[in-house]
Amino acid sequence: MNMAVTPVPGTGPAIAFGSVSLSLGGTDILCDICLELSAGRTHALVGPNGGGKSSLVKALLGQMPHQGQIAMTWPGDAGNVGYVPQALEFERGLPMTVEDVLATMVQTRPGFLGLARRHRELVDTALARVGLSGKRRRRMGALSGGERQRVLLAQALMPQADLLVLDEPLAALDEAGIRLFETLLGQWQAEGRTVVWIEHDLAAVRRLADTVTGLNRKLLFHETPEQALAPERLINLFSHSATEVPLAAGEVA
Amino acid sequence: MTTVVVEPAGAGHETLWLLLAAGLILATAALVVGWHGRDYHVAELAPHQLDARRDLTAAEQGLYADLRVAYDELLFYAEAPAVAELADSGLPPFIADASAARRGHHRWQRLTLAGVTDDGPVATAVVYYGETAEPEVAGSLLLAAPAADTEPSDVRVWLNREAGATLPASLMPADLAKSGWHLVVAQFDAGVTRERQ
Numbered sequence: 488m489n490m491a492v493t494p495v496p497g498t499g500p501a502i503a504f505g506s507v508s509l510s511l512g513g514t515d516i517l518c519d520i521c522l523e524l525s526a527g528r529t530h531a532l533v534g535p536n537g538g539g540k541s542s543l544v545k546a547l548l549g550q551m552p553h554q555g556q557i558a559m560t561w562p563g564d565a566g567n568v569g570y571v572p573q574a575l576e577f578e579r580g581l582p583m584t585v586e587d588v589l590a591t592m593v594q595t596r597p598g599f600l601g602l603a604r605r606h607r608e609l610v611d612t613a614l615a616r617v618g619l620s621g622k623r624r625r626r627m628g629a630l631s632g633g634e635r636q637r638v639l640l641a642q643a644l645m646p647q648a649d650l651l652v653l654d655e656p657l658a659a660l661d662e663a664g665i666r667l668f669e670t671l672l673g674q675w676q677a678e679g680r681t682v683v684w685i686e687h688d689l690a691a692v693r694r695l696a697d698t699v700t701g702l703n704r705k706l707l708f709h710e711t712p713e714q715a716l717a718p719e720r721l722i723n724l725f726s727h728s729a730t731e732v733p734l735a736a737g738e739v740a
Numbered sequence: 741m742t743t744v745v746v747e748p749a750g751a752g753h754e755t756l757w758l759l760l761a762a763g764l765i766l767a768t769a770a771l772v773v774g775w776h777g778r779d780y781h782v783a784e785l786a787p788h789q790l791d792a793r794r795d796l797t798a799a800e801q802g803l804y805a806d807l808r809v810a811y812d813e814l815l816f817y818a819e820a821p822a823v824a825e826l827a828d829s830g831l832p833p834f835i836a837d838a839s840a841a842r843r844g845h846h847r848w849q850r851l852t853l854a855g856v857t858d859d860g861p862v863a864t865a866v867v868y869y870g871e872t873a874e875p876e877v878a879g880s881l882l883l884a885a886p887a888a889d890t891e892p893s894d895v896r897v898w899l900n901r902e903a904g905a906t907l908p909a910s911l912m913p914a915d916l917a918k919s920g921w922h923l924v925v926a927q928f929d930a931g932v933t934r935e936r937q
Contacts (some may be wrong), residue, residue, distance in 0.1 A: 495750060546748075552750050559746065
């Protein structure tokens with residue numbers, strides 16, 4: 488499915504999914520996904536739980552044995568890809584601080600040996616951008632869910648990614664965290680970075696995304712938020728017998 | 741402009757390298773084995789010989805081991821002693837004890853037969869003859885007493901499993917074979933560590 492959304496000149500890539508399918512353990516997770524995402528735009532993926540949204544972004548990250556072709560076309564040299572997972576699973580008693588976790592992301596030497604001096608500025612900047620400068624010495628287990636989500640956002644900023652893949656970043660964020668996320672997203676959009684964003688909060692999607700893609704094992708629609716989030720589309724999307732909704736006459740296809 | 745195709749996750753390359761490494765190891769092992777490997781030959785026995793490890797019953801093996809030890813003792817005597825003397829000194833298998841009863845009730849006697857050397861027959865040779873009472877448990881045995889300059893390794897024991905075993909006319913191989921005596925030989929070859937089907 489292709490939709491004409493003008494690319495924004497910037498550093499983010501355009502992404503083309505060509506007949507992407509995925510089966511795991513005999514179960515079809517994704518069927519024949521054909522989708523083109525414009526460069527420098529914010530693309531939201533919506534759909535019911537188990538609809539294959541996370542699997543699609545993991546395929547994009549090269550972590551799934553997909554079939555079909557996924558191609559990223561970068562404006563210059565291939566840039567950085569940042570990934571914010573849905574949740575960070577770890578033992579709450581683990582004696583790792585926020586700084587230790589971020590250190591393991593940017594350096595090859597073990598995190599318990601401390602943060603390398605040459606990466607200190609990078610980590611300082613990322614923590615400042617997510618408002619966690621004062622909590623760098625806190626144990627990860629002592630952080631709230633929202634603060635942990637901010638740490639995940641911070642690691643996607645080190646170094647600044649040109650393609651950001653976000654898996655429900657708002658799920659655990661508090662009000663201030665959501666405002667922070669919106670600020671970051673605004674900066675990424677202004678800089679022309681491509682964002683692929685899985686989200687359940689449809690109000691946030693309507694407000695912030697450039698395109699919305701409905702996914703429930705197969706591609707249901709790929710449109711602007713105004714078209715995609717019409718009531719009949721949403722009822723179909725979240726019903727058990729979801730089918731691809733034929734485009735109305737006059738809609739851009 | 742750069743186009744990057746995202747490869748599906750999979751272990752195809754790792755599997756290929758692993759198979760290659762496994763193949764290389766097997767090929768190297770096959771080369772080394774082919775190079776250094778040696779055929780082993782288990783010495784074939786003559787028809788008049790019996791293998792001490794494989795061809796004897798449990799009772800016969802016990803008696804044969806005792807006779808080998810007794811032979812070492814006999815080396816200390818200037819002349820071959822009488823059976824009664826050996827029995828008095830408690831040397832098996834000449835004493836009549838529980839082991840002797842279990843191993844076929846042999847009746848031991850010292851005899852003189854025509855002997856043999858590398859140069860041909862000599863006048864006499866002293867032998868110890870154990871006549872079995874139970875041939876199905878252990879056959880009759882013949883131990884050549886040591887001559888003047890023999891070594892412990894020169895021990896020679898013959899076995900005859902026939903019920904009414906007759907003594908050979910001499911220790912000439914032809915005479916022994918004719919009266920049904922088999923030389924018991926102990927050999928240490930590659931067959932020690934390999935099962936022979």
